Amino acid sequence: xxxxxxxxxIDKIKKVLxxxxxxxxxxxxxxxxxxxADLLNISEKTYRYHLKKWDVSAINSIDKExxxxxxxxxxxxQNINYKH
Numbered sequence: 001x002x003x004x005x006x007x008x009x010i011d012k013i014k015k016v017l018x019x020x021x022x023x024x025x026x027x028x029x030x031x032x033x034x035x036x037a038d039l040l041n042i043s044e045k046t047y048r049y050h051l052k053k054w055d056v057s058a059i060n061s062i063d064k065e066x067x068x069x070x071x072x073x074x075x076x077x078q079n080i081n082y083k084h
Contacts, residue, residue: 010076018072029064
């Protein structure tokens, strides 16, 4: 966000972004299921880097319902105020 002309609080911006990102993730998972593809590349990364924590059947069972309660947290790194 380049300008915050409406002077929206950082907390409000974070909440809006968290909801939007969660919706986008769920929408992408829904599309993944629709076309039978791993659009978020969840299974490949999990299998490659976390095989000891996950077995193949658990990896393959990841779907929209399994991440329905995903929690998205936004951290805004820098808050710069510009003069108008």
